[in-house]
Amino acid sequence: MKILVAIKQVPERDAQIGIAADGRWIDESDLNYTINEPDAYALEEALQLKEKNGGEVVVMCAGPERAASTLREALAKGADRAIHIEAEDLGERDTLGVAQVLADAARDEAPDLILTGLQSEDLGLGQTGVVLAELLGIPHATIIMQVEKTDTGLRVKRELEDGWFQHVEMPLPALLTIQSGGNKLRYATLMGIKKAKTKETKTVQAAATASPSITLERVYLPEKQKKTEMLTGTPDEVATKLVEKLKFEVRVI
Amino acid sequence: MRAALQEALSRGWVRMVALVCAATVGARIAGAVLSSEIHFSATLAEPGKFSRLEVALLLIGSAISIALFFRRFGPILRIILRSKKDKDFSLRPIGRRVWDFFWEVLCQGKVIRQRPLPGLAHAFVFWGFLAFALVSLNHLANALELGFLRPGSYIGNFYFIFAAIWALLVAVSIAGLFVRRFLARPIWFGTKVSNESGVIAFLIFLLMVSYLGAFFVGDGGVAVKALWWTHTLTLLVFLPLIPHTKHLHLVLSPLTVFLKRDGFSKIPPLSSDEDFGLIAGKDVTQLISLQVYSCVECGRCTEHCPASNTGKVLNPKEIILGVQSYLNQSGPASDAPLLTEGLVDSRDNPPAKYMSMEAAFECTTCGSCEYQCPVGIQHLPIIIGLRRGATNTGAWEDTHGTKLFLALEKQGNALGLSAMERDKFIEKQAFPIFDGTQEYCLWLGCMGGYDPKGREIVADFARVMRHLGTSFGVLKKEKCTGDPARRLGNDLVFQTMAESGLKAFETAKVQKIVSICPHCVRTISNDWSEYGIAPEIEHHSEFMARHKDRLPQQASGESIVYHDPCYLGRYRDVYEAPREIVAMAGELVEAPRSHERSFCCGAGGGLAFLGEEQGERVSNVRAAELAATGAQVVGTACPFCNTMFRDALSSMGDAPPQLLDIAQLTARALPKMQEAGEQ
Numbered sequence: 020m021k022i023l024v025a026i027k028q029v030p031e032r033d034a035q036i037g038i039a040a041d042g043r044w045i046d047e048s049d050l051n052y053t054i055n056e057p058d059a060y061a062l063e064e065a066l067q068l069k070e071k072n073g074g075e076v077v078v079m080c081a082g083p084e085r086a087a088s089t090l091r092e093a094l095a096k097g098a099d100r101a102i103h104i105e106a107e108d109l110g111e112r113d114t115l116g117v118a119q120v121l122a123d124a125a126r127d128e129a130p131d132l133i134l135t136g137l138q139s140e141d142l143g144l145g146q147t148g149v150v151l152a153e154l155l156g157i158p159h160a161t162i163i164m165q166v167e168k169t170d171t172g173l174r175v176k177r178e179l180e181d182g183w184f185q186h187v188e189m190p191l192p193a194l195l196t197i198q199s200g201g202n203k204l205r206y207a208t209l210m211g212i213k214k215a216k217t218k219e220t221k222t223v224q225a226a227a228t229a230s231p232s233i234t235l236e237r238v239y240l241p242e243k244q245k246k247t248e249m250l251t252g253t254p255d256e257v258a259t260k261l262v263e264k265l266k267f268e269v270r271v272i
Numbered sequence: 273m274r275a276a277l278q279e280a281l282s283r284g285w286v287r288m289v290a291l292v293c294a295a296t297v298g299a300r301i302a303g304a305v306l307s308s309e310i311h312f313s314a315t316l317a318e319p320g321k322f323s324r325l326e327v328a329l330l331l332i333g334s335a336i337s338i339a340l341f342f343r344r345f346g347p348i349l350r351i352i353l354r355s356k357k358d359k360d361f362s363l364r365p366i367g368r369r370v371w372d373f374f375w376e377v378l379c380q381g382k383v384i385r386q387r388p389l390p391g392l393a394h395a396f397v398f399w400g401f402l403a404f405a406l407v408s409l410n411h412l413a414n415a416l417e418l419g420f421l422r423p424g425s426y427i428g429n430f431y432f433i434f435a436a437i438w439a440l441l442v443a444v445s446i447a448g449l450f451v452r453r454f455l456a457r458p459i460w461f462g463t464k465v466s467n468e469s470g471v472i473a474f475l476i477f478l479l480m481v482s483y484l485g486a487f488f489v490g491d492g493g494v495a496v497k498a499l500w501w502t503h504t505l506t507l508l509v510f511l512p513l514i515p516h517t518k519h520l521h522l523v524l525s526p527l528t529v530f531l532k533r534d535g536f537s538k539i540p541p542l543s544s545d546e547d548f549g550l551i552a553g554k555d556v557t558q559l560i561s562l563q564v565y566s567c568v569e570c571g572r573c574t575e576h577c578p579a580s581n582t583g584k585v586l587n588p589k590e591i592i593l594g595v596q597s598y599l600n601q602s603g604p605a606s607d608a609p610l611l612t613e614g615l616v617d618s619r620d621n622p623p624a625k626y627m628s629m630e631a632a633f634e635c636t637t638c639g640s641c642e643y644q645c646p647v648g649i650q651h652l653p654i655i656i657g658l659r660r661g662a663t664n665t666g667a668w669e670d671t672h673g674t675k676l677f678l679a680l681e682k683q684g685n686a687l688g689l690s691a692m693e694r695d696k697f698i699e700k701q702a703f704p705i706f707d708g709t710q711e712y713c714l715w716l717g718c719m720g721g722y723d724p725k726g727r728e729i730v731a732d733f734a735r736v737m738r739h740l741g742t743s744f745g746v747l748k749k750e751k752c753t754g755d756p757a758r759r760l761g762n763d764l765v766f767q768t769m770a771e772s773g774l775k776a777f778e779t780a781k782v783q784k785i786v787s788i789c790p791h792c793v794r795t796i797s798n799d800w801s802e803y804g805i806a807p808e809i810e811h812h813s814e815f816m817a818r819h820k821d822r823l824p825q826q827a828s829g830e831s832i833v834y835h836d837p838c839y840l841g842r843y844r845d846v847y848e849a850p851r852e853i854v855a856m857a858g859e860l861v862e863a864p865r866s867h868e869r870s871f872c873c874g875a876g877g878g879l880a881f882l883g884e885e886q887g888e889r890v891s892n893v894r895a896a897e898l899a900a901t902g903a904q905v906v907g908t909a910c911p912f913c914n915t916m917f918r919d920a921l922s923s924m925g926d927a928p929p930q931l932l933d934i935a936q937l938t939a940r941a942l943p944k945m946q947e948a949g950e951q
Contacts, residue, residue: 032690033691033692204674209542211666211764
C-alpha cells in the first residue's frame with residue numbers, strides 16, 4: 020500500500036506570537052517551526068500501517084525552505100520519501116489554493132491512501148484534507164481514531180461527539196483526516212536521522228496563486244473582554260434576573 | 273651477623289612460623305609427605321641432584337602447562353585485540369594512570385578501603401605472590417642447576433625467610449578467604465558455589481605449605497624432593513587454570529586498571545555514522561573486551577547496586593559476565609544482538625534476563641559498581657552503551673521514555689511543561705535576566721524551573737546569593753541539559769540539547785554558572801565537552817561552602833542526616849562542601865552508607881521519568897535508611913533526590929523527618945530584614 024501523508028509546518032506551541040506589521044499575518048521572524056501535531060499522528064498511523072501491511076510512506080509538505088526540516092524529521096521517523104512543494108506565499112493562499120498544490124503533487128504519486136491531520140494548529144480550519152479529497156475525486160472520512168486494512172479497502176473508527184464512535188467501511192483509494200491521540204508517537208532516533216540523509220526529497224514548485232476566494236483581512240491576538248453587570252434588588256429579584264440571563268443571554272440552562 | 277640473624281629467627285617470628293605451620297598444616301604434611309620426625313631449620317632445605325628423568329619430566333610438564341595456558345589465553349587475547357579500536361583512547365594523563373596503578377594495584381588501596389578484612393587478606397595474597405615470584409623462579413631453576421638464590425648465602429637466606437613470612441600470611445589469608453567464600457558465603461557471590469575458587473584456594477594453600485615445609489626437612493632428602501615436586505606440580509596445574517577461571521585477573525587486571533578510560537562514567541563519543549552504541553559484538557571495543565575478561569566475579573558491583581538490592585533484574589556483574597560469554601560464543605565481529613530478551617545462563621546464579629533491555633534500563637547510573645570495581649571495569653559506559661544501542665535505533669519502546677524524549681524535543685524540558693511556566697516563575701521571583709553584567713549565571717534546570725519543590729530550592733538559593741551580595745542572572749530561555757536523554761542513550765536529543773545550551777551560553781556571554789542540580793553540573797561540565805566548551809560551572813554546595821564565613825551559623829542543635837547525591841559525590845568528588853553547610857545549620861549525622869558508598873535515591877539515569885519500578889522502590893529503601901538514623905532533618909543537595917524522598921518519606925507515616933535542601937537549610941537562618949527587603 021502506498022500511503023501519502025500531507026503534513027504542515029506550524030510555529031512551536033510555546034512560541035510567543037506577534038502580529039506582522041501589515042496586520043494580515045503573524046510575525047514569522049524569531050519563530051521556531053515544528054510539525055503540526057495532528058499531522059504527526061497521521062504520519063504515525065501511516066508508519067504503523069506500513070509496518071503491518073508493507074508498502075511505502077511518502078510525506079509531502081507545502082511551504083518555504085524551512086519546511087524541509089520538518090520533512091527531514093518525518094524521514095527520520097521512518098517515511099521513505101519526501102516531496103517538498105516550495106511555496107513562499109502560503110499565507111496568501113486560501114484552503115482551496117493550498118489543497119490545489121497538494122492535489123497536483125498527489126496526482127503524480129497516485130497513492131492508495133492519503134492521510135493528513137484533521138486540522139492545523141495555526142489556522143484550525145479543518146478543511147484542507149476534505150477539499151483535497153474532493154479535488155482528487157476520492158472518498159474521505161474525518162476525525163479518524165483507528166485504521167484497519169481489510170480485503171476490500173479500509174475499516175476506520177471515527178470520533179463523534181459525546182463519547183460516541185462510528186465505524187465506517189470504505190474503498191481505496193481514499194483520504195482520511197486523523198485525530199490526535201489515537202496512537203502513541205515515536206521518538207526520532209539518531210539512526211533515523213542518519214538514514215534520512217540518504218532518502219530522497221523531491222522539490223517541486225507550487226503552481227502560481229489563482230485569485231483566492233477567501234482572503235485574510237486581519238489577524239489579531241485575542242482581545243481581553245471583561246464585562247461586569249451588577250444585579251440589584253431583593254435576593255428573589257436578583258435570582259430571577261440571574262436565571263433569565265443564564266437562560267436567554269448566556270444560554271447555559 | 274649470621275649468628276645474630278639465626279638467633280633472632282629462632283626466637284622471634286620464625287618460631288611463630290614454625291608453630292603455626294606445625295599446628296595448621298604440619299600434621300597433614302607430616303603424615304603425607306614426611307616420614308621422618310619434624311625438625312626445624314632456619315634455612316630452606318635444598319633438594320639434591322635431579323636425575324635426567326626428573327629434568328625431562330619437569331621440562332615436559334612445563335611445556336604442557338604453558339601450552340594449556342596459551343590454548344585458552346591465546347583466544348582471549350585475540351578477542352581483545354580483534355575488538356573494535358577505542359577511537360577516543362589516549363594514554364594521557366599518564367600521571368593519573370601511574371597513580372591508579374600504584375594505588376589500586378600495588379597498594380591494593382581500593383580493595384582494602386572498601387572491604388577492609390577480606391581486602392587485607394587479598395592484599396596479603398597479592399603481595400605474597402609478588403614476594404614469591406623470585407622464589408618460584410629459583411625453585412624451578414634449581415632443577416636445571418641454575419638456582420640463583422642460595423640458602424646458605426646472606427641474600428638467599430634473608431629472601432627465603434622474607435618469602436616465608438609472606439607465605440605464611442598468604443596461607444592464613446587464603447584459608448580465611450576460603451572460609452568466607454564457602455562457609456560465610458556473602459549473598460553477592462551468587463547462589464551457586466564456585467568450585468573453581470575452592471580448587472584455586474587449595475592450590476595456593478598447597479604452594480605455600482610446600483614451600484614452608486622445606487624449612488622442616490633436611491637438605492637433599494626424599495622429603496625435600498617430595499616437597500619440591502608437590503610445589504612444582506601445583507605451579508604447573510595452577511598456570512593453565514588462570515585463563516580458564518576468573519583468576520585471569522591475575523594477568524589482565526593490572527593492565528585494565530592502567531588502561532581504563534580517563535574519567536568517571538565517561539561515555540565515549542560515537543565513533544562513526546554507523547556507530548549507534550553497543551548493539552552487537554562488532555561494537556564492543558578493546559577496552560570493554562579487556563575489562564570484561566578481567567572480571568574477578570567478586571560481586572562488589574552487585575553488592576552496591578541499587579537495582580540489584582531492590583529486586584530488579586539488573587545485576588551489573590552479570591552484565592559484565594554476559595558480555596564475556598557473548599564474546600566467547602560469538603566473538604568480537606558478530607552481528608548477533610548483545611541484548612536478548614531470553615534467559616541467560618549465569619556462572620553463579622540461576623538464569624535470568626540479565627542481558628535484556630529490561631535490565632539495561634533499570635540502571636540509575638549511580639556509579640557504585642564502577643566506583644567499587646577493584647579491577648578497573650567501567651560499568652557505566654557499557655550499560656549506557658547498551659542503552660544507546662537500543663535507543664539510538666528505536667529498538668527501545670517505552671511509553672514513558674518516548675514521552676520524555678518527545679517532551680525534550682518539543683518543550684525542551686524533561687517535565688514536558690510549557691516554557692511559559694518558567695517565564696512566569698522567573699517573573700514572580702523577580703530573577704534578573706543574565707545580561708553579561710552579572711558575575712554568575714544561575715542555571716535553573718528542569719527541576720528548578722518547573723518542579724514546585726525545585727523552585728523552592730532555587731528561590732532559597734537566590735536568597736543566599738542576594739544575602740552574599742553576589743550578582744546573578746538567569747537565562748531568558750533555558751532548555752534541559754540533556755542529562756536524562758544522555759543516560760538513557762538518546763544521542764540525538766542529547767546532542768540537540770547540548771548544542772542549544774552551548775549556544776545560549778555563548779550568546780549571553782556567560783563566564784560562570786552555578787546550579788542547584790548535580791546532574792546539570794555534571795552534564796554541562798563534562799558531557800557537553802563533546803560538542804564545545806561550556807563556561808565554568810559549580811554546584812551550589814561548592815559556592816556556599818566557599819562563602820560560609822559570611823553565612824549564618826545556626827544554634828538549632830537539630831540533627832540533620834546528609835544524603836550524598838551520586839552525581840555530586842562519586843561523579844564530582846564533592847563530599848565535604850555540603851557537609852560544611854549542613855554542619856552550620858545543625859548537627860551533622862552520617863547515614864550508614866555515606867560518602868562514596870552512598871545509596872542512590874533511584875532518580876538517576878533518566879529513571880525519574882520512567883514508570884513504576886519492579887520490586888521495592890529504591891527511594892523507599894534509602895529514605896527508610898535515612899529516617900532510621902533518627903535525625904530530625906534529611907538534608908539533600910539534589911532536587912531529584914529531594915523529590916524522590918518527598919514521596920518516600922510522606923508514605924512512611926508517623927512524623928517522618930523534615931526534608932530540606934542545603935540551600936533551604938541556609939536560607940532559613942537569613943535575617944528577616946533581608947527577606948522583607950526582597951519582597
